Amino acid sequence: VGAKKAMEMLLTGEAISAADALAAGLVSRVVPAAELEATVRALAGRIASSSPFVVAIGKRAFYRQLQMPQPLAYDYAQDVMSLNAAAADAQEGMKAFLEKRPAQCGR
Template structure:
């Protein structure tokens, strides 16, 4: 029996926390236990002031193969199980979006179904050049309706429908063209490039990043005029912070800023 504490590994280094999905033998399939472990990890990070940036990675040959179909099959006739599974998955995705720190997906191998959903949910995604992405539920009679939510907020409707209706995998170059990922790197350089990006973000004001991330996702759901009104208010509040005052002063004085997080 798998120890739930080992399903998600955590490593902290200079303000950057790496969470690694740790079911390599199952391509890091998201069992209910895995979903709960990952959600707990994000909850812990949310209140950890030492953490500035999160990297989400997968152990073994792939990033994440989606939901654990063996577990799903064993509980297929139990509607309570299905409701709990998809509710827990949705709550995890919302926890990532609401986390007041940037989350970077470090993708290799495969990212399929709910694994593709994880990539789309993270704020940024760096992928190895040999990675593959898919929402293949249609091929087994189970449309990827919940992955669709995150996917359709990253790529255009026709690109999303292409992936959802065909179930065909797309390569890293197509994922970049679709807007699902930010950058492609050789597999050998994936860890180093993701770490460099995380380190760059960790050097920013954590308060400013938190304000900006929350504002970004909130304004996406608003009509244009309301989005401008909300964003204007967010900038006014941001300008009153000590970090904004320090940042402006440092720019004018031509010196590095000293962030205090307030």
């Protein structure tokens, strides 16, 4: 959300529609209320099936990069990708892919 829109939201306190929240980038998707729980469970399941190490390092890197100038953020991302590629979970993921089986990561 840009600074001007954020200020408007702060000062007015007005609720915004789901469509406006989506357009402003405040939410990643909008689903009908009847599909909300199933959608959340599916997303949580996909995240939970991923390597805990990869999820944690990715989340940390994402937020750290937001505060960095672009060239520094690119360098930092390269370092994080190298660390990730050397991790046991990454090695297991590559091995599982080649063996056409599910990866067993971080467990």
